[in-house]
Amino acid sequence: MDTETQSDVLVIDDLRKHFGGLEIMRGVDLTIKHGERHALVGPNGAGKSTLFNLISGEHRPSGGHIYLQGQRISGLKPEQISRRGLTRSFQITNVFSRMSAFENIRIGVMARHGIRFNLYRRIRPMRAINEESHALLRQVRLDHRADSLASDLTYSEQRALEIGMTLATGAEVILLDEPTAGMSRDETAYMVELIRQVTEGKTLMMVEHDMSVVFGLCDRISVLVYGRILATGGPEEIRSNQEVQSAYLGEEEEH
Amino acid sequence: MRYALIAILALLALLIIAPPLLGTGWQYALINALIAALFAAAFNLLVGQGGMLSFGHAAYFGVGAFTVIHLMQSVEYGDFPFPTVLLPLAGAAVSLLCGVLAGFFATMRSGVYFALVTLALAELLHSLAPHWDEMFGGEAGLSSMRMPSLGLTFGSTLEVYYLTLAWVVICIGLLYAYTRTPFGRLTLALRDNEQRIRFMGFNAHGTKILVFGISAMFSGVAGSLMAISNETANYSVFSTQVSALVVLHTFVGGSTIFFGPIVGACVLSLFTFVVSGVTHSWMLYQGIIFVLVMLFAPKGIGGVIQAHIEQRHSLPWKRLAAPYALATLAGLMVACATVFVVQSLEIVLSREYAAAVARTGEYAPYTVFGLEWRVFHPLTWLFPLLLLVPGLYMLRRAFARIQTLWDNDESDDDGDIATTPELMEGGR
DSSP, X not given: OOOHHHHEEEEEEEEEEEETTEEEEEEEEEEEETTOEEEEEOOXXXXXXXXXXXXXXXXXXXXXXEEETTEEOTTOOHHHHHHTTEEEOOSSOOOOTTSBHHHXXXXXXXXXXXXXXXXXXXXXXOHHHHHHHHHHHHHTTOGGGTTSBGGGSOHHHHHHHHHHHHHHTTOSEEEEEOTTTTOOHHHHHHHHHHHHHHTTTSEEXXXXXXXXXXXXXXXXXXXXXXXXXXXXXXXXXXXXXXXXXXXXXXXXXXX | OHHHHHHHHHHHHHHHHSGGGSOHHHHXXXXXXXXXXXXXXXXXXXXXXXXXXXXXXXXXXXXXXHHHHHHHHHHHTTSSOOOGGGHHHHHHHHHHHHHHHHHHHHTTSOTHHHHHHHHHHHHHHHHHGGGOHHHHOXXXXXXXXXXXXTTBOOOSHHHHHHHHHHHHHHHHHHHHHHHTSHHHHHHHHHHHOHHHHHHTTOOHHHHHHHHHHHHHHHHHHHHHHHHHHHSEEOGGGGSHHHHHHXXXXXXXXXXXXXXXXXXXXXXXXXXXXXXXTTOTTHHHHHHHHHHHHHHHOTTHHHHHHHHHHHTTTTSOHHHHHHHHHHHHHHHHHHHHHHHHHHHHHHHXXXXXXXXXXXXXXXXOXXXXXXXXXXXXXXXXXXXXXXXHHHHHHHHHHHHHHHHHHHHTTTTTSSSOGGGOHHHHHHHO
C-alpha cells in the first residue's frame, strides 16, 4: 500500500480567490486521492467553476496553494500545468470545430509526445502518433466519425470528443466540467459508462449537477457552498449529512 | 490527387515555356503576378491557417525589399560579395527577425486589437521611412543594379522572370509542406480554439509568434523579389494600399483553401495589368469584383473551384451545361452594360469633355465599344438597360436552376425532373 502522502494526488490548501472586493473562494481545503473519482457538487454560484479555473491555471489564486503530486502548481500557466499531468475539459463544448474528430484527438497526442514546434517532419508517417490517436478515438467510440468535422458531430459526440482530447494529453488527473450537461437520459447513461471506462486507473475530479450520476459514478463527494467545502465523504456519508441536506440536497429535491 | 499533381506540373511547364514568346510587358506582368501570389500565400498562412487577420503585412514585404536593396548596393560598390540569386535569403532572414519581434507584441492581443496593432506598426514604418535617408533613402527611396552572378547577367526581364519563378515555386512548395507538419496542424488548432491548445499543454503565445514570423519571412522573400525586379524601393512599399491589396487578393481567391490566395493574386494582378492599360476606372472594376465575390462566393474563386472538384463525380454535368451557358451569357450581358455605363460616365464626366463642351457649346458624340454615342440620345441609355434587365433576369433563373441541380445532385441522377415535386417548385 502507498503511504498516505503518496496517494494524495492533488492537495488544495486554504485556497482563496477574490475578484475585486468579491470573495469567491474563502479558504478551500481539499485532498484528492490517487485513482479516485471525486465529484464536486454545490449550488449555483458556489464557486465550482472558479475552483476548476484555479486548479487548471486559468486564474491565479489570491491566496493558498495547490499541489499536484507534491509539487506546487498554483501560479503556473495552463500549459505548464497540463504538461505536469493535469488536464481539464470544459463546461461548454470546446473543440477544434473546423478540424476532423481524428485531428482533434491527434493534437492532444502531439502534446503528450511533446511535439510542439516540429516544422521539419511530415505528420502523416508518424505512426506512433496516428495509431495512438485512432486507438483513443476508438476508446471514446468515435472511430466511425474519424473524418467528420468536429462541428458536424452531434452534441453528445462532441462531449465524447472533448473527453477524448482530455485523455489524449496523457493526463493522470482529469478534471471534467459538467460532462453530462444538456444530455438526454440515454445519452447521460452512455456518457457515465464511457467516463467510467476511460478514467480507469486515473484520477478524476468532476463538477456535476445530476445527483444520480454523482452517486453512481463517484467514490467521494465534496460539497462546495459559498467558497468553502462544507463536507467531503462517500456517497452514503454525504446523503445522510444533515448540514448538506439543508444547504443543498434538500433544496435540490424541492425543484 | 494525381490529377492535381498533373495540373500543377502542366501549369509549371507553361510558366517555363511561354514567357520567351511574350513581350517584356507581359513578362513584367507575370513577375508581378508571381510576387503577388507568394505574398498572398505567405499572408494566408497567418490569416487562413493561423486565424490572425493582419492589416499591416506591407511592413514585412517592405523590410524584405529594403534589405535586398541595401545588399545590392554593397555588392554594386564592391563592399561585400553576395550572389544575386541568393538575395531573397537575406530579405527572408531580416523579415523573419522583424516578424518575430513585431509578432511578439501583436499576438498578445487577438481579433480587432491584433489587426490594429499590425496596422499601427506598418503605419509607423510608412511615416518614418520618408524622413530616414540612410535607411530608406528618404522620399525618393533607394536604387541599385543587379550584378551578374552564376554566369547570369540578370540584364533582361526574362532572366529576372526565371529567378522570380524559381523562388516563388520553392517558397510556395515550402508553405504547402508546412501545412503537412505537426506544427502546421497545430496552427489550424490555434485558429479554431486558442484556449483549448493552452489547456492541452501548448504555449499559445509562442506558437502565434512563430506563425507570425514565418508568414513575415515569406512576405519578405516576396518583397526581396520585388526589389530585385524593380532595382529600387521607396517608402510606398509600406503603404496601407500594399497591405490592403494582399487582403483583397487573399479573400477574392479564398482564404480557406491553400491555393485560393495564389489564384486570387494571379487573377487580380493580371486583370489589373490588362485593364489599367485600357481605362482609368480599373480600380472601380477591381472593387466591383471584390464586392461580388464576397456577396455571392464568400469562399472565393478557390472555394468555387474546390466545390466543383469535390463534387465532380456526383454533379449532373449534362444537365448543368445549359444553365451554366445561360449564366455565362447573362453574366456577359450584365458586364457589358456595366462597362458601357462606367466608360460613358468616365468620358462624359471627364475634365477634357467638359472643356470641349464649354469651348464649342455642344455635346460631341463619344466612342465606346467602337461605336459612336450621343449623350442625350435615348438609345445611348436604353442600350445598357436592354442588356442589364434581361441579363439580370436570366442570371437569376440560371442560378436558381444551378442551385436546384447542386442540391439534388445525388437523389435523382436518372429520374425525370418533372416527377419530383421539390424540383418542380425549384425549377419554376
